[in-house]
Amino acid sequence: MTYCIAIKTNSHLVFASDSRTNAGPDNVNTYSKMFCWGIPGQRQFVLLSAGNLATSQSVVEKINRDIKENSEVNLFNVKYLSDAADYIGKLSLEAQNTILQAGMNAGFNAESTFIFGGQIEGDSAEIFMIYPQGNHIVCPQAAPFLQIGEIKYGKPLLDRVIHDNTSESDAIRAAMVSMDSTMRSNSTVGPPIEINSYTINSFKPGGYRVFVEDDAYLRDLRDSWAEKLLGAFAGLPELPSVSNVSRICRNR
């Protein structure tokens, strides 16, 4: 499994990814799911991947090759960010179709889902979810974040914390707490956690942080959050008294 998040605030694009892959419960490995490209001063991109690892790797390799060979369409020459998203969607479909034409079992799934974001000079910054079908959507305005992979455990926290005007530091820490809660509830999501925070209109590579399993800050954040969560509990309003029970209980 995988858990990746992208957050779009007024000032930053924050990307977060875990690093655990598994092909069955007894085939667990560690791969980065975060990839970046850019031309300082002109354009910056970040890609996060979930799903079939071979499909994801094939897409990333093709992106690199197309840049190297200066292909007609590549990340360093597309005019608009959404064209770049379309291009990645096309690479993903091609990778899936190559595998599927080989005639796999009915149960085999070659699909990958991507989060792609960044900014090209003259265009606004954006984050996209790129579906296995190759099409894409932007994030909702009211809840400006996207998630792929094991998204449910960590969503309620993001729903409450993330807004347009969330600070960079809060967005990163929200992503990390959301990630940590998910790791706690699902053993197929795991460290290192990678964070890339792009400052909108900077056109410089985003600030990069990585947190391994026994990272001191990650442990601090986890302990601090657990303690504050229990503290928040202690301060919740007192329960009202019980109602009449007879209407739901059938007692002899």
Next chain:
Amino acid sequence: MTYCIAIKTNSHLVFASDSRTNAGPDNVNTYSKMFCWGIPGQRQFVLLSAGNLATSQSVVEKINRDIKENSEVNLFNVKYLSDAADYIGKLSLEAQNTILQAGMNAGFNAESTFIFGGQIEGDSAEIFMIYPQGNHIVCPQAAPFLQIGEIKYGKPLLDRVIHDNTSESDAIRAAMVSMDSTMRSNSTVGPPIEINSYTINSFKPGGYRVFVEDDAYLRDLRDSWAEKLLGAFAGLPELPSVSNVSRICRNR
């Protein structure tokens, strides 16, 4: 969809359920998913249901009929709590098989999953998850709670808060915050929220509370939690400075 929780502490069994049912996004309704039976001084039971509503209702009706007709096996004469769980599993299988033998479409799903708990005099209190296949499990010792339905959104909170020695009030409020977070993230889980808290060894019906959509306490709890969660954020440790970015970014 549905979200139901049962928590087993040293002193109480706490049951919580939402009340929204949906057969497709345009066929939404309100049904209680909490059912109780008991003989004061001797035995008390609570049942929570998720899945096919017709199957769940058929099981509840059969439980009531068997009590009324004093059948050979019914909730008022079984000797052990796990026998009661087996009996409910059997009723569930029978209800599913009756429907399936009618020759439904391949996509049709008659399955229901139940949480069942309570106590019979001379036996310890327990909570069970009863699978659609009719078999059952108890809750894990380290995390003494069970969930059915839309379980992921509300699990991280329970993972952090619920232990053997959690107080009744904290267990109920944890269940309610877990439920409220789930309602916020998934529109197919909705109020009224019903809470039943059985005091172990009391053999009296559990304390019952119900919270409708605009309930003043539920609103208080929701606002208070949102505020405290944001407060907890403000107090998290400061982020470490950024690492060297060059190793993940391909810049021209």
